[in-house]
Amino acid sequence: xxxxxxxxxxxxxxxxxxxxxxxxxxxxxxxxxxxxxxxxxxxxxxxxxxxxxxxxxxxxxxxxxxxxxxxxxxxxxxxxxxxxxxxxxxxxxxxxxxxxxxxxxxxxxxxxxxxxxxxxxxxxxxxxxxxxxxxxxxxxxxxxxxxxxxxxxxxxxxxxxxxxxxxxxxxxxxxxxxxxxxxxxxxxxxxxxxxxxxxxxxxxxxxxxxxxxxxxxxxxxxxxxxxxxxxxxxxxxxxxxxxxxxxxxxxxxxxxxxxxxxxxxxxxxxxxxxxxxxxxxxxxxxxxxxxxxxxx
Amino acid sequence: xxxxxxxxxxxxxxxxxxxxxxxxxxxxxxxxxxxxxxxxxxxxxxxxxxxxxxxxxxxxxxxxxxxxxxxxxxxxxxxxxxxxxxxxxxxxxxxxxxxxxxxxxxxxxxxxxxxxxxxxxxxxxxxxxxxxxxxxxxxxxxxxxxxxxxxxxxxxxxxxxxxxxxxxxxxxxxxxxxxxxxxxxxxxxxxxxxxxxxxxxxxxxxxxxxxxxxxxxxxxxxxxxxxxxxxxxxxxxxxxxxxxxxxxxxxxxxxxxxxxxxxxxxxxxxxxxxxxxxxxxxxxxxxxxxxxxxxxxxxxxxxxxxxxxxxxxxxxxxxxxxxxxxxxxxxxxxxxxxxxxxxxxxxxxxx
Ligand SMILES: Nc1ncnc2c1ncn2[C@@H]1O[C@H](COP(=O)(O)OP(=O)(O)OP(=O)(O)O)[C@@H](O)[C@H]1O
Ligand SMILES: [Mg+2]
Numbered sequence: 149x150x151x152x153x154x155x156x157x158x159x160x161x162x163x164x165x166x167x168x169x170x171x172x173x174x175x176x177x178x179x180x181x182x183x184x185x186x187x188x189x190x191x192x193x194x195x196x197x198x199x200x201x202x203x204x205x206x207x208x209x210x211x212x213x214x215x216x217x218x219x220x221x222x223x224x225x226x227x228x229x230x231x232x233x234x235x236x237x238x239x240x241x242x243x244x245x246x247x248x249x250x251x252x253x254x255x256x257x258x259x260x261x262x263x264x265x266x267x268x269x270x271x272x273x274x275x276x277x278x279x280x281x282x283x284x285x286x287x288x289x290x291x292x293x294x295x296x297x298x299x300x301x302x303x304x305x306x307x308x309x310x311x312x313x314x315x316x317x318x319x320x321x322x323x324x325x326x327x328x329x330x331x332x333x334x335x336x337x338x339x340x341x342x343x344x345x346x347x348x349x350x351x352x353x354x355x356x357x358x359x360x361x362x363x364x365x366x367x368x369x370x371x372x373x374x375x376x377x378x379x380x381x382x383x384x385x386x387x388x389x390x391x392x393x394x395x396x397x398x399x400x401x402x403x404x405x406x407x408x409x410x411x412x413x414x415x416x417x418x419x420x421x422x423x424x425x426x427x428x429x430x431x432x433x434x435x436x437x438x439x440x441x442x443x444x
Numbered sequence: 445x446x447x448x449x450x451x452x453x454x455x456x457x458x459x460x461x462x463x464x465x466x467x468x469x470x471x472x473x474x475x476x477x478x479x480x481x482x483x484x485x486x487x488x489x490x491x492x493x494x495x496x497x498x499x500x501x502x503x504x505x506x507x508x509x510x511x512x513x514x515x516x517x518x519x520x521x522x523x524x525x526x527x528x529x530x531x532x533x534x535x536x537x538x539x540x541x542x543x544x545x546x547x548x549x550x551x552x553x554x555x556x557x558x559x560x561x562x563x564x565x566x567x568x569x570x571x572x573x574x575x576x577x578x579x580x581x582x583x584x585x586x587x588x589x590x591x592x593x594x595x596x597x598x599x600x601x602x603x604x605x606x607x608x609x610x611x612x613x614x615x616x617x618x619x620x621x622x623x624x625x626x627x628x629x630x631x632x633x634x635x636x637x638x639x640x641x642x643x644x645x646x647x648x649x650x651x652x653x654x655x656x657x658x659x660x661x662x663x664x665x666x667x668x669x670x671x672x673x674x675x676x677x678x679x680x681x682x683x684x685x686x687x688x689x690x691x692x693x694x695x696x697x698x699x700x701x702x703x704x705x706x707x708x709x710x711x712x713x714x715x716x717x718x719x720x721x722x723x724x725x726x727x728x729x730x731x732x733x734x735x736x737x738x739x740x741x742x743x744x745x746x747x748x749x750x751x752x753x754x755x756x757x758x759x760x761x762x763x764x765x766x767x768x769x770x771x772x773x774x775x776x777x778x779x780x781x782x783x784x785x786x787x788x789x790x791x792x793x794x795x
Contacts, residue, residue: 337533337535339531340535340537340538342502342522342529342531342535343535343537344548345501346523346528346529347552349552357552362537362538
């Protein structure tokens with residue numbers, strides 16, 4: 149009797165927040181999932197009729213007069229994957245040594261450095277990206293500096309290229325990469341590094357056999373948390389990539405805002421989400437495998 | 445034949461964060477024959493860890509020389525020195541199994557797989573962890589982790605093993621057991637141990653020789669009996685065991701106590717006479733020292749009675765009597781006797 153009452157109380161307590169989450173968190177997702185299988189209306193909006201060619205146009209089986217398969221969508225998917233992966237890589241290359249450096253600082257300086265890393269968050273993203281336009285454009289600071297130093301003759305064409313997008317995304321995602329990395333680097337006991345040296349390992353061997361595996365969870369977490377928003381990002385490519393470097397986020401944005409083809413945009417978004425979920429699951433698998441024998 | 449370890453005038457100073465310098469090692473010299481158990485004993489901050497790290501190569505010396513097996517070590521990096529270390533908090537690799545922790549040094553050295561397997565097996569047997577090779581480090585008790593650290597440091601068969609307070613994290617019973625096991629291992633493997641502790645009892649039971657350190661200097665180096673019976677200075681006398689320290693004047697071949705009693709002794713000036721509490725008894729001794737006083741407190745421990753006796757000339761004295769000695773009640777008068785052979789005059793003045 150008492151037990152039953154407890155269960156009821158628990159249900160009442162947890163029921164409301166769960167319902168809230170289901171309705172307002174999952175709700176929009178479900179709507180998009182449904183939309184992606186509906187027929188696009190002639191002037192925006194949808195007709196409530198089942199339609200699979202939204203996916204067909206992207207994946208290959210659409211072959212009607214109005215709805216044709218176009219490989220450009222897959223190309224854009226692949227480009228997004230590539231740019232997001234390169235962003236992760238360059239953020240990692242910058243953040244990994246920085247995390248070690250900052251973790252070895254005296255507390256006062258360390259707090260300052262950590263604050264500095266999160267500082268850009270306080271300024272609007274758009275403003276910061278336009279600052280990068282000023283830096284990267286042919287008459288910008290970077291080119292002027294390089295030409296001033298006599299390192300180059302003609303301005304480098306950086307802006308509106310893949311490189312500009314990678315630079316911009318690396319810049320905005322550095323805190324995302326840095327914080328989980330820092331957490332794992334800071335936990336690394338310096339005595340482990342000494343123990344490895346004591347047992348005969350060179351610095352390189354110590355890095356490969358102790359430091360890297362011990363901080364791998366941080367690397368994986370930083371990579372995932374950077375990769376996902378980078379993959380779907382549309383602000384950086386539209387400011388720094390111009391019309392030439394279209395990413396999947398731009399494509400989705402266009403479908404919703406300019407083309408007003410919501411079902412097609414929803415289908416693109418669903419495929420993006422499926423891709424991310426598959427990658428996440430693969431990462432989890434890998435992480436479990438890497439932990440190996442120690443089972444709980 | 446060269447000594448296993450030779451340290452010559454090792455000095456090291458650190459800049460303290462508050463400004464100024466801290467002398468961690470001040471011209472420390474010592475040597476170790478093979479298969480000797482040497483303990484570095486001293487209070488916190490006296491430089492024990494620094495000396496150990498200088499030997500293993502993690503702390504470069506400011507001045508001085510270290511040779512191991514006749515080879516100059518001073519400029520050799522840690523990973524190329526023929527010593528291994530058991531770290532204070534073990535420093536086991538958390539991402540590796542017990543077996544892989546133990547095999548680490550062999551993997552680095554490129555030992556063939558089959559040999560690694562047999563040697564790791566032997567090592568785990570030796571430290572009493574047979575069959576636990578597949579375990580993760582987090583699944584071990586403190587005592588087991590201690591053994592893994594030991595096995596990991598021994599697997600490469602170093603001639604010299606350095607141990608930095610390896611037992612300080614263990615509870616008392618386990619500690620006792622590990623002390624015996626460490627001693628057995630050292631004798632069985634016939635290698636040199638440099639063992640750091642600030643526990644004097646541990647030092648006395650385990651060591652062949654003890655180096656007492658204070659403020660970066662060796663105060664005394666000798667066998668446990670030596671140090672206990674004939675401390676070279678007041679610091680050693682007080683740090684190792686309990687003692688009654690009485691001021692004496694040295695004069696005409698005798699040491700004269702504050703109450704006028706005298707015992708034969710050489711030298712001049714003032715000095716300190718040490719009497720260990722267990723050397724004081726209630727049975728009269730011919731031509732020794734006599735102290736009359738009043739019992740102030742009695743602590744019974746099962747095997748012994750510790751009396752705190754107040755005397756006129758010397759203040760409080762401690763006397764450790766057998767438990768079956770005649771019952772002594774606080775407040776009653778008592779006379780304590782010390783035999784001449786059990787007295788020790790600390791050289792080097794009254795400091
Ligand atoms: N890296 C360092 N920087 C500054 N001072 C240091 C450093 N390492 C040690 N010291 C100082 O040197 C002195 C000796 O330190 P050490 O660690 O050798 O002491 P210890 O005898 O091992 O003490 P404990 O028993 O507490 O471990 C101490 O005063 C310590 O503060
Ligand atoms: Mg220490």
